[in-house]
Amino acid sequence: xxxxxxxxxxxxxxxxxxxxxxxxxxxxxxxxxxxxxxxxxxxxxxxxxxxxxxxxxxxxxxxxxxxxxxxxxxxxxxxxxxxxxxxxxxxxxxxxxxxxxxxxxxxxxxxxxxxxxxxxxxxxxxxxxxxxxxxxxxxxxxxxxxxxxxxxxxxxxxxxxxxxxxxxxxxxxxxxxxxxxxxxxxxxxxxxxxxxxxxxxxxxxxxxxxxxxxxxxxxxxxxxxxxxxxxxxxxxxxxxxxxxxxxxxxxxxxxxxxxxxxxxxxxxxxxxxxxxxxxxxxxxxxxxxxxxxxxxxxxxxxxxxxxxxxxxxxxxxxxxxxxxxxxxxxxxxxxxxxxxxxxxxxxxxxxxxxxxxxxxxxxxxxxxxxxxxxxxxxxxxxxxxxxxxxxxxxxxxxxxxxxxxxxxxxxx
Numbered sequence: 001x002x003x004x005x006x007x008x009x010x011x012x013x014x015x016x017x018x019x020x021x022x023x024x025x026x027x028x029x030x031x032x033x034x035x036x037x038x039x040x041x042x043x044x045x046x047x048x049x050x051x052x053x054x055x056x057x058x059x060x061x062x063x064x065x066x067x068x069x070x071x072x073x074x075x076x077x078x079x080x081x082x083x084x085x086x087x088x089x090x091x092x093x094x095x096x097x098x099x100x101x102x103x104x105x106x107x108x109x110x111x112x113x114x115x116x117x118x119x120x121x122x123x124x125x126x127x128x129x130x131x132x133x134x135x136x137x138x139x140x141x142x143x144x145x146x147x148x149x150x151x152x153x154x155x156x157x158x159x160x161x162x163x164x165x166x167x168x169x170x171x172x173x174x175x176x177x178x179x180x181x182x183x184x185x186x187x188x189x190x191x192x193x194x195x196x197x198x199x200x201x202x203x204x205x206x207x208x209x210x211x212x213x214x215x216x217x218x219x220x221x222x223x224x225x226x227x228x229x230x231x232x233x234x235x236x237x238x239x240x241x242x243x244x245x246x247x248x249x250x251x252x253x254x255x256x257x258x259x260x261x262x263x264x265x266x267x268x269x270x271x272x273x274x275x276x277x278x279x280x281x282x283x284x285x286x287x288x289x290x291x292x293x294x295x296x297x298x299x300x301x302x303x304x305x306x307x308x309x310x311x312x313x314x315x316x317x318x319x320x321x322x323x324x325x326x327x328x329x330x331x332x333x334x335x336x337x338x339x340x341x342x343x344x345x346x347x348x349x350x351x352x353x354x355x356x357x358x359x360x361x362x363x364x365x366x367x368x369x370x371x372x373x374x375x376x377x378x379x380x381x382x383x384x385x386x387x388x389x390x391x392x393x394x395x396x397x398x399x400x401x402x403x404x405x406x407x408x409x410x411x412x
Contacts (some may be wrong), residue, residue: 005365008281008327011397016044017285018302019388022056022370022400026279031063034275038245041253042269045089045224048074050272050371051280055391055400057081066109068270069245071108072099075106085109089136089224091185093158101125104133110222112136112168112185114160119173125179136224137173138185139163141208145200150315151189159187163208170216181218184209187226187270193237195244198228202249206256213261220265229274234320234369240274273371280370282307282387283327284349288342296336298358303340303347306387308377310349310366311340321350327363330356338364342382 004023011021033043045066048057052074057067058081069075072266078088090103091112100122103111113119113135126133126162139158144151152159174181185204192198202225209223232239256262284302291297304311312319324338334357346373349366359365377388391398 005327005329007392007397008283008363008365010199011392012283012285012327014397015399016389017283017363018300018306019283019390020369020374021281021283021390021392022051022053022276023279023281024059024393026389027060027276028063030275030279033242034269034271037242038269042225042267043255044275045268045270046275047270047272048078049375051276051373051375052077053374053400053402054081055389055398056087056276057083058392059391064275065266067285072102075103079106088180089185091138091187093160095121097121097125104129104131108133110134110136110182111139112224113173113179114138114158116161116169116172119176119179122177123178132178132180134175134182135179136183136185136222137161137170137181138187139166139208139212141186141204143186144189144204145197147194148189148201149192149194149229149332153188160185166212167215170212174216174218183220183222183223183224183225183265184212184218187224189226189228191230191273192228193230193232193240193250195241197335198240198245199248199252201228203252206252209262210256211260219261222266222268224260224268224270227269227271227274229275231273231277231368233322235323275371277368277371280367280373282310282367282369282373283363284340284366286358286360286364288360289358295335298336298338298364300338300340300349300364302387303342303349304344305340305342305347305378305381305384307366307369307373309372310369311347313346313374314323314372319348319351321353322369323357323367324350324353325365325367326356326358327365332356334358341384 043065044315045068046064049070061082067083069088069090070092085106089110089112090108091309093114109124140160140162141153142163143154205225284300287301288299308314310322333354335352335354340347389401391400
C-alpha cells in the first residue's frame with residue numbers, strides 16, 4: 001500500500017465514511033509550484049467559495065496573502081478562522097445592503113463592486129459611517145480565448161461591469177466621495193487546461209487594465225487576475241503545464257509591470273480549485289452490490305448529497321466520471337455503476353467506471369475533491385448524516401468537520 005492509500009485507509013478507519021480528506025503536503029507542494037512559476041509577479045488570493053472549511057482556512061492563513069469571500073457568511077467564517085478582514089475582498093453580484101454594511105463595519109480590505117447600484121449603496125453606507133471604503137471595480141471583458149474552458153465573458157452575465165458600459169459607469173463610481181477606487185478585478189473564466197489560452201486570457205486582462213486605467217486616469221494599487229487554472233478531473237485530461245504558462249506570459253508581465261502607471265501595482269492571482277482541488281479526496285464505502293439487467297451496481301454510503309459535482313449535476317452538460325480508485329488497490333478491472341444511498345435515480349457517482357472488483361466494506365476514493373465538493377452539495381437532502389472532514393498534516397490526522405455535522409461511527 002502506498003503512502004496516500006495508507007493515509008486514506010487510516011482516515012476511513014478512524015473517522016468513518018463518507019468523508020473528505022485534505023492533504024496539506026499536497027497543498028504546500030502546489031503553493032511552491034505556483035510561486036516558482038508566477039511568484040515574481042503575483043501575490044495569491046484564495047477564493048474561499050471553493051472550500052470554506054474553517055480548519056482549512058486557519059491552516060491557509062499564514063500561507064496565502066489574501067482571501068476572496070463571496071458572502072457575509074464567508075467573511076464571518078474567515079474571521080472565526082483567524083483571518084484579518086483587512087486581508088479580504090468581498091465579491092459577488094447580489095450583495096444585500098446589510099451585507100455591504102457589515103463588511104464595511106468589519107474593516108474589509110476591499111469591496112469588489114460589480115455594478116453601479118452596489119457602488120452607490122456602499123458610498124451611502126460608508127458616508128453614514130464617516131469613512132472612506134476601498135473598492136475594486138470588477139470588469140467583464142468582451143471575450144475570452146477560444147477553447148478556454150468554462151467562461152463568463154462575452155455573453156450576458158451578472159458578473160461585473162460589461163466593458164462596453166465602462167465609459168459611462170466608471171466616471172459615476174469614481175466620483176462617489178466615500179469610495180476610494182484602489183484597483184480593478186477580472187474573473188472571466190475557470191477550469192482551463194491549455195497554457196496558451198491562459199496566457200492569451202492574461203493578455204486580454206492586461207489590455208483591459210491598461211485601457212481602463214488610461215481612460216480614467218487610475219493608478220491602481222491592486223489588479224486582480226482571475227486565475228482560470230484548471231485541474232484534471234477526468235481520465236484523459238492533461239494536467240496543466242504551469243511552467244508553460246509562465247514561459248508564455250513572462251515577457252508581457254515584465255513589460256506591463258515596468259510601465260510607470262503599474263510600477264507600484266500589486267498583481268493578485270485569485271485561485272481556489274487549482275490550489276486545493278487535487279489535494280482532496282472523497283471517501284465512500286460500499287454498502288451493497290446488485291446485478292441488475294446486465295449491469296453491476298455498487299451502492300455506496302455517500303453520493304450526490306455529499307458530492308454533487310462528481311455526480312455530474314454541477315455545470316456538466318454531459319456526465320464524465322471523476323478519476324477514482326479502490327483504496328488499497330486490487331488486481332483486475334470491472335466496469336460498474338457507482339451510486340449513492342439516496343432515493344432518486346440521479347444519485348450516481350460514476351457510470352461504467354473501471355475499478356478492481358469491489359466487495360461490501362471496500363472504500364472508493366474520488367479524486368480532485370478538495371474544491372467544490374461538500375460546499376457545493378445538497379447535504380440536507382434526505383437527511384443523511386453529514387460527511388466528516390479530515391485534515392492530514394504529515395502523519396497527523398485532525399477532524400475538522402464543520403459545526404452542525406453529525407458524528408459517524410468508525411468503520412469496523
